[in-house]
Amino acid sequence: TGSSRPQRMLKAVQKNATKGDPQSVISAIDHYCRHKEWAMNVGDDKGLILDSVLTEVNPSTALELGTYCGYSTVRIARLLSPGSKLFTVEFNPAFAEVARQIIAYAGLQDKVTLVEGSSGDLIPKMKEQFGIKYFDFVFLDHWKDRYVPDTKLLEDCGLLKKGSVLLADNVICPGAPEYLKYVRNSPRYESRYYKSNLEYTKVEDGLEKSVFLG
Ligand SMILES: O=C(NCCO)c1cc(-c2ccc(F)cc2)cc(O)c1O
Numbered sequence: 001t002g003s004s005r006p007q008r009m010l011k012a013v014q015k016n017a018t019k020g021d022p023q024s025v026i027s028a029i030d031h032y033c034r035h036k037e038w039a040m041n042v043g044d045d046k047g048l049i050l051d052s053v054l055t056e057v058n059p060s061t062a063l064e065l066g067t068y069c070g071y072s073t074v075r076i077a078r079l080l081s082p083g084s085k086l087f088t089v090e091f092n093p094a095f096a097e098v099a100r101q102i103i104a105y106a107g108l109q110d111k112v113t114l115v116e117g118s119s120g121d122l123i124p125k126m127k128e129q130f131g132i133k134y135f136d137f138v139f140l141d142h143w144k145d146r147y148v149p150d151t152k153l154l155e156d157c158g159l160l161k162k163g164s165v166l167l168a169d170n171v172i173c174p175g176a177p178e179y180l181k182y183v184r185n186s187p188r189y190e191s192r193y194y195k196s197n198l199e200y201t202k203v204e205d206g207l208e209k210s211v212f213l214g
């Protein structure tokens, strides 16, 4: 049987990027996905917004829901301060396998813990399993119908503190309409929409940044 899209993306990284150089890994994936084969990475346009929000928050403990091939994992981990940690959750074992190799190729394996499984099952276990008190930053990029239930789960498990920042991908395309309603109508969040484009296209998409007010 042939290779998968994630496997071809990994090959492109191994061929075109420099081991231990996160920026070259990001550029190799963006080039491949723009010129050879589209893939659902957050991409370079929305990636610049992710970089800027991440740098502003400078989290000690960050969570990513939806690793896919590890592109945004690398974008986030490369900007973390020494000693800070990123936990990333991926349900699909084939995606997780490629992501581990891309994260390692970038040399960021010591900053990242990739947890395989369903976010709904894993979130309630994170405090006890990893000794996490709070997440200062959460990047939501997994199944769009899981954004609301998992946000409620993070609240109920006491994993958000006053000032924790949620940043959600794809709120326009494919869309997360219930999530936008939830964070924009809740008195517990201060929300803002960052207009951009769906990765590697001219289609509109954007990121919603929501600050938890406690
Ligand atoms: O499903 C997504 N992620 C969770 C699975 O890991 C996802 C999908 C798309 C997308 C797909 C098909 C299309 F036509 C348009 C958008 C884009 C994304 O950024 C995404 O994160």
Ligand SMILES: [Mg+2]
Binding pocket: 040, 041, 042, 141, 169, 170
């Ligand atoms: Mg996405």
